[in-house]
Each structure stands twice: as C-alpha cells, then as structure tokens.
Amino acid sequence: MSIGAKVKRFRETRGLSQDELALRLDVAQSTISSIESDKNIPNSLLLNKIARELEVDINELLNEGIQVNISNNKFSDLSSAGTINQYNPVFNMQSPEIAESILKNQEQLTKLIESQTKLIENLFKK
Incomplete structure (x- = not known):
C-alpha cells in the first residue's frame, strides 16, 4: 500500500476531511489531495507532521x-x-555505510561552497 493510500486510510479512520487535516498541518487541501492520490510524496518533515496528527508511528506510513x-x-x-x-x-541510521556516505556528501558540499565563495569574491573584484 502506498504512502498516499495509508494517509487516506488513517485520515478517514480519524474522521477527518482533507480540509481538516490540511488546516491542522498548515498546508493547502490540494497538498493532501496530491499526497493521497500519489501525485506527490511528502518530504520527511511533512510526513512526520502527518504521522503525529494522525496519531500513527511514521514507520506505519513508510x-x-x-x-x-x-x-x-x-x-x-x-x-x-x-x-x-x-x-x-x-534505513538503519546506525549503518557505517550510510554514515560514510553522509560524510562524503558533506565534504563535497563544503568544497562546492568554497568554490562558490571564490567565484563570488572574484566577481566582486572585477
């Protein structure tokens, strides 16, 4: 069962309309509709808010x-x-492979930011 189908099932179990859930989450009703129809997958922050509002463990949605x-x-x-x-x-966040991957990504981001900073400095010099 998809995340959207689970959100819909749990929402309906709680007796909430899409409008009511959207209001509680401070999002548009169309956001809830697009999640439930599997047109969009909510980001982790919104998914966490949905799980709390529907009183389910986030793992039940995932x-x-x-x-x-x-x-x-x-x-x-x-x-x-x-x-x-x-x-x-x-994912098991205690996995050494994931931790290593995250560190590599952070290193790459640091290099990109340093490169961007140098480019901006050169632009101001001109």
Whole structure:
C-alpha cells in the first residue's frame, strides 16, 4: 500500500476531511489531495507532521511489511512477498555505510561552497 493510500486510510479512520487535516498541518487541501492520490510524496518533515496528527508511528506510513529494529541492527521482513518497498526504503541510521556516505556528501558540499565563495569574491573584484 502506498504512502498516499495509508494517509487516506488513517485520515478517514480519524474522521477527518482533507480540509481538516490540511488546516491542522498548515498546508493547502490540494497538498493532501496530491499526497493521497500519489501525485506527490511528502518530504520527511511533512510526513512526520502527518504521522503525529494522525496519531500513527511514521514507520506505519513508510513501511510496506518491513519492520526495523534499530536496537540490534536487524531487519525483519514481514511482507508476504519478501520484498522491500523500493520507493520508501527505511534505513538503519546506525549503518557505517550510510554514515560514510553522509560524510562524503558533506565534504563535497563544503568544497562546492568554497568554490562558490571564490567565484563570488572574484566577481566582486572585477
């Protein structure tokens, strides 16, 4: 089941209209509509707000039969087909590979910012 379908199901279970949920989240009704129709996927901040407003764990919106037990770094696959939802992966943030990837990305961003700063300085010199 998609994130949009889950949002709709949980919203309807709480007896909320799209307008009411949008008002509570401080977004447009069209935002809720586009999420529920899977035209847009909410960013992590909005998804977190949606989960809190609908009183569900964010993993219930993200997971499709996958449970993550971060305390012992193990994945438990509960799906009948045994597949991980490729569109909404859940990562163990304690993974050394992910930490290394994040550090590399931060290093690249730092280099880009330094390069941009030099370009701006050169523009002001002219």
